[in-house]
Structure formats: C-alpha cells, structure tokens
Amino acid sequence: MARWQPGARERLQQSALDLFLEHGFERTTVAEIAARADLTERTFYRHFADKREVLFDGQDRLLHAFVDAVAAAPVEASPRELAEAAVVGSRDFFTEERRPWSRRRHQAISSEDGLRERESLKMGSLAAAVAQALRERGVEDPLAELAADAAISVFRVSFVQWIAPEETRTMGEIQSELFAAQRALG
Amino acid sequence: MARWQPGARERLQQSALDLFLEHGFERTTVAEIAARADLTERTFYRHFADKREVLFDGQDRLLHAFVDAVAAAPVEASPRELAEAAVVGSRDFFTEERRPWSRRRHQAISSEDGLRERESLKMGSLAAAVAQALRERGVEDPLAELAADAAISVFRVSFVQWIAPEETRTMGEIQSELFAAQRALG
DNA sequence: ACGATGATGTCACGAACTGACATCACTACG
DNA sequence: CGTAGTGATGTCAGTTCGTGACATCATCGT
Numbered sequence: 001m002a003r004w005q006p007g008a009r010e011r012l013q014q015s016a017l018d019l020f021l022e023h024g025f026e027r028t029t030v031a032e033i034a035a036r037a038d039l040t041e042r043t044f045y046r047h048f049a050d051k052r053e054v055l056f057d058g059q060d061r062l063l064h065a066f067v068d069a070v071a072a073a074p075v076e077a078s079p080r081e082l083a084e085a086a087v088v089g090s091r092d093f094f095t096e097e098r099r100p101w102s103r104r105r106h107q108a109i110s111s112e113d114g115l116r117e118r119e120s121l122k123m124g125s126l127a128a129a130v131a132q133a134l135r136e137r138g139v140e141d142p143l144a145e146l147a148a149d150a151a152i153s154v155f156r157v158s159f160v161q162w163i164a165p166e167e168t169r170t171m172g173e174i175q176s177e178l179f180a181a182q183r184a185l186g
Numbered sequence: 187m188a189r190w191q192p193g194a195r196e197r198l199q200q201s202a203l204d205l206f207l208e209h210g211f212e213r214t215t216v217a218e219i220a221a222r223a224d225l226t227e228r229t230f231y232r233h234f235a236d237k238r239e240v241l242f243d244g245q246d247r248l249l250h251a252f253v254d255a256v257a258a259a260p261v262e263a264s265p266r267e268l269a270e271a272a273v274v275g276s277r278d279f280f281t282e283e284r285r286p287w288s289r290r291r292h293q294a295i296s297s298e299d300g301l302r303e304r305e306s307l308k309m310g311s312l313a314a315a316v317a318q319a320l321r322e323r324g325v326e327d328p329l330a331e332l333a334a335d336a337a338i339s340v341f342r343v344s345f346v347q348w349i350a351p352e353e354t355r356t357m358g359e360i361q362s363e364l365f366a367a368q369r370a371l372g
Numbered sequence: 373a374c375g376a377t378g379a380t381g382t383c384a385c386g387a388a389c390t391g392a393c394a395t396c397a398c399t400a401c402g
Numbered sequence: 403c404g405t406a407g408t409g410a411t412g413t414c415a416g417t418t419c420g421t422g423a424c425a426t427c428a429t430c431g432t
Contacts (some may be wrong), residue, residue: 004379004380004427004428004429008379008380017319029417029418029419030418030419030420032431038384039380039381040380040381041420042380042381042382042383042420042421043379043380043381045419045420045421046379046380048418049420050419051418051419051420079371081372113307114309116307117303117304117306117307118303118311120303120306120307121302121303121306121307122311123307123310124302124306125304142343142347142364142367143367143370143371145210146339146340146343146364146367146368146371147340147371149335149336149339149342149343150335150336150339150368150371153331153332153335153336153339154332156326156334156335157331157335161328178328178332181328181329181332182332182336184329185265185266185329185332185333185336185428190396190397190410190411194411196411214387215386215388216387216388217387224411225411226411226412226413227388227389228389228390228411228412228413228414229411229412231388231409232392232410233390234413236388236389237388238385247400249393260381336387
C-alpha cells in the first residue's frame with residue numbers, strides 16, 4: 001500500500017520545507033525528507049536535481065512570464081519600459097493565497113547559506129533571460145544588461161517587501177512605488 | 187621533504203584553476219587538486235571551506251573596499267553618488283597584471299553551474315554590504331537597496347567587459363561609460 | 373487478461389566534507 | 403644546545419550527497 005499515491009512531488013516539497021524550518025537545511029537529510037513523504041531518497045532525486053532545488057520549483061514558469069512580457073510589450077517601448085514590462089508580467093504569480101507559503105519558504109531560504117546561494121543564482125538567471133529578451137527586442141549591450149539588472153532589482157526588493165510580516169499591499173502596488181523610487185535615483 | 191613548503195594556499199588555487207580549465211570543475215576531484223599542490227585533501231579543506239571557494243579568495247578585501255569607499259564619500263553626496271563611490275573605490279584591485287588571471291578564472295567560472303552559483307552569491311553579498319553601508323550613511327530603504335543594486339550592476343557588467351578578449355580600457359574608463367549609460371536609462 | 377509505460381524501490385559506489393588524533397617543522401626560551 | 407610549545411599538515415573513519423544499473427509494482431489501453 002501507499003505506493004503510487006499522487007502528488008509525490010508536492011509532498012516532497014512540503015516535507016522539505018517543514019523540516020528545513022524545524023531543524024535547518026544542513027541538519028536535514030534527504031532521506032528524512034523522503035521518509036516523511038513516504039518515499040525513498042532515490043525518488044527524491046528523480047523529482048529534484050539536488051537537495052536545494054526542492055524549494056525552487058516553478059522558477060521556469062516565472063522566467064517565461066518575464067520573457068514573454070518583454071516580447072509582448074508595445075513596439076514604441078523604451079529599454080526601461082521593456083524591462084519594467086518583464087516585472088509587471090510576473091504579478092499574477094504572487095496571489096494572496098500564495099503569500100503565506102512564500103513567507104515560510106523565504107524564512108527557510110534566508111537563514112541558510114546554501115539556499116541563499118541557489119536563490120542568488122536564480123535571480124541571476126532571471127536577469128540574464130531578461131537581458132536576452134531585451135536584445136531580441138533590439139536593445140544593444142550594455143544597455144540591455146543594465147536595464148535587465150534594474151528590473152530584477154525592483155523585482156527582488158518588491159518580493160522582500162511583499163512577504164514582510166505586516167505587509168498587505170499587492171505585488172503590483174509595491175512594484176509601482178519601487179519603479180518610481182528607482183527613477184528618482186537618477 | 188616537501189613538507190612545510192610556503193605558499194600552500196596559492197599552490198592550491200593555481201592547481202585548482204589549472205585543473206578546472208583542463209578537465210572542468212565537476213570532473214576534477216579535491217584530491218587531485220591537493221595532489222598537484224603536493225598536499226592532501228584534508229589540507230585543502232583547512233584552507234578553503236569547500237571546493238568552490240578556492241576560486242573566490244580575496245572577496246573579503248573587495249567587499250571592504252566597497253564599504254570603506256562609501257564611508258569615505260563626501261557628506262553632500264547623493265544616494266546614487268554614494269553607491270557609485272563604492273564601485274570606484276574598488277578600481278585598484280583590477281590592475282593590468284591581474285587581467286590575465288582574471289580572464290582564466292572567469293572562463294572557468296562561467297562554464298560551470300556550481301561556480302556561477304557561488305559567484306552569484308558573492309555579488310549578492312557585495313550588494314547587501316553596499317546597501318548596509320548606504321543605510322549607515324543615512325539612505326533609507328528601499329532606496330539604499332535600489333542604489334546598491336544599481337552600483338553592483340555596473341560593477342558586474344564592467345568586469346565582464348574588462349576581461350573581454352580584446353579589451354584594453356582600464357576598469358575606471360569602462361565604469362565611467364557604464365555609469366553614464368545607466369543614467370541615460372532613466 | 374495482458375502487455376506497455378512510467379513511477380518507485382533496491383543496491384552499490386564515488387566524491388564532498390568533517391571530527392579526532394597523530395606527526396612533523398619551525399620558533400622561543402632557558 | 404636542547405627542549406617545550408605552536409601551528410600546519412597527515413591519517414583515518416565516518417556521514418551525507420548524488421548517480422548509475424537494474425528490479426518491481428501500479429495503471430492504462432486494447
């Protein structure tokens with residue numbers, strides 16, 4: 001019994017997050033995560049490339065939302081507007097139902113070097129993808145790189161604010177204010 | 187014999203970079219690196235926290251250069267000028283003698299996920315340190331975060347340009363042009 | 373029923389890291 | 403000149419990560 005239960009992937013993610021918050025990332029073994037999900041260590045590695053990746057599922061969809069939004073932006077958009085379009089295009093991911101999970105997830109990530117490292121890589125990949133999308137819209141380097149980094153910067157800061165304990169604003173509201181603040185820098 | 191030779195740390199770094207470029211990061215074992223440096227695997231881990239870290243020595247000094255430059259900036263400097271001061275304060279690290287080594291090092295890093303991940307973390311740490319330095323100079327969040335990210339963006343892009351194959355401009359020249367380009371974005 | 377397909381289990385293994393203890397080189401001090 | 407102390411290195415055993423190879427079981431279409 002208990003073999004072939006659906007939702008193995010989701011069970012692994014939930015178990016992993018619970019254990020990371022309980023005992024910390026380092027002191028949690030993959031075997032423990034798998035056991036709590038009624039699976040074996042080997043199966044864990046069939047769903048996730050490594051122990052860190054279990055908290056970073058769905059980044060591909062986020063990345064595509066960024067890239068697609070750039071491709072769909074109006075022709076007359078400036079480089080900065082194209083980059084901002086990328087960020088705006090990802091707002092649908094951050095629904096109110098997701099906010100509690102995002103808070104728990106971020107708490108686990110921010111308290112462990114290994115997980116912060118993976119998150120940094122993901123942010124860098126996002127920036128690289130946006131930069132590439134900008135180039136395909138005719139933005140020249142190094143402007144494409146700089147504009148993409150500026151957009152990801154707003155995205156990163158907006159996310160941190162969005163999951164702050166008392167925060168109630170939506171992702172869209174937060175990002176609008178940050179874009180304004182960023183322009184005020186120049 | 188050959189025990190107690192000075193420069194063990196440097197020998198390990200050189201051996202590691204050579205082997206990473208020859209066979210790739212993944213297919214190089216720590217034991218191999220140590221053997222080429224006439225040391226043991228255990229000694230490697232006494233000098234470097236992990237296999238990746240061997241290519242990221244000296245990041246502390248770079249970080250301090252950033253932070254110190256912010257602290258030393260004139261009182262009337264704007265947030266953006268403070269952040270730019272951080273980057274400018276690191277120019278001395280990138281001398282002409284260092285450029286060949288930086289090129290080899292970057293080649294090794296950019297071709298391996300594990301190393302790019304570590305580099306992303308280091309960049310993120312730089313940004314966080316600059317943001318903190320800005321806060322200590324009275325810049326409020328989220329402006330401090332945005333300005334710090336903008337500065338690190340210029341730093342990152344300038345470094346990539348600096349190590350490009352035919353590049354002869356100095357770090358200072360490259361950064362000045364990028365700062366101008368970044369302002370033109372707004 | 374039964375064979376194809378795909379998810380899971382089992383086993384073995386290399387390589388990354390770590391703790392505990394031993395050993396050797398260099399230095400200071402009597 | 404010897405000797406004790408300090409610090410870098412060596413040795414060894416062990417845990418955990420991650421992967422390849424192969425077996426097993428559930429489900430689905432026919």
